[in-house]
C-alpha cells in the first residue's frame with residue numbers, strides 16, 4: 219500500500235505572497251486542503267469567517283517568526299484568540315478521531331474527546347507556547363550586605379516531547395550566583411514550567427530555562443540540570459521503564475570555575491538526600 223503525502227503548502231511551500239490588501243491563498247490541514255482565502259494580512263485584517271489559525275500562521279511566516287513546538291508565540295495572540303483556536307483545533311481533532319475510525323458519535327467515552335484534547339493542548343500541556351512570560355518581580359540585591367552566594371532551586375517539571383507528544387516528567391535544578399537583583403523563589407519554578415509546557419526536547423528545554431532565568435535575574439552565571447523520564451521511551455519504542463535522561467547547561471562561573479560547578483552538583487546531591495524523588 220502506498221501512502222501519498224500531500225504537502226500542506228502553507229507549511230512546506232513557498233507559495234506565499236504577502237501583499238497588503240491582496241488576496242492570499244493557502245491551504246490548511248484543518249480544511250482538508252480546501253483553499254482558504256485570507257484578505258488583508260495585517261493586525262486588523264482577519265475576517266471572522268476564516269480560520270484564525272491560518273491567519274496567525276500566515277502572519278508569522280510573513281514576519282519570519284519561528285513557531286516551532288518549543289517556541290512561545292504569545293506576541294501574536296490577542297484576548298479571546300485561544301478560545302477561537304480551541305474551537306478550530308476541536309474540529310481538527312474530530313477529523314483525526316474519524317480517521318482513526320473511532321466512533322465519536324456513539325462511544326460515550328469518545329464524545330467530547332476532540333474538545334478535551336484541544337483544550338488540554340492549549341490550556342495545559344502546551345500552555346507555555348501561548349502564555350506570556352510569568353511576571354517575575356525583581357527585588358534589589360545591591361546593598362552592603364547583599365547576598366553573594368549560590369542559589370539552587372529545585373523545580374518539578376512536566377513537559378511533552380515534540381517528536382511523539384508523549385509526557386516528559388522530571389525535575390530541574392536551577393543554580394544562579396546572585397547578581398544585583400533577586401526574584402521570588404517560586405518564580406524559578408514558574409519560569410521553568412512556562413518553558414516546559416510546550417513541545418520540547420530535554421536538551422532544548424535545559425537551554426531555554428537557563429536563558430529565561432538569566433533574563434529574569436540579570437545573572438550570567440546560571441546552571442540548569444534536568445533529570446527526566448520520557449513517555450516516548452516508556453510507552454512505546456524501546457519501552458524502557460527505568461530510562462532516565464540527564465542534561466546540564468552551565469554558563470558563566472559555573473562553566474569556568476570548577477569550584478562553582480562542584481558546589482552546584484554537591485547542592486543537588488544534598489537536595490536529593492534531603493528530599494529524594
Ligand SMILES: [Zn+2]
Nearest residue numbers: 379381382450
Ligand atoms: Zn519522543
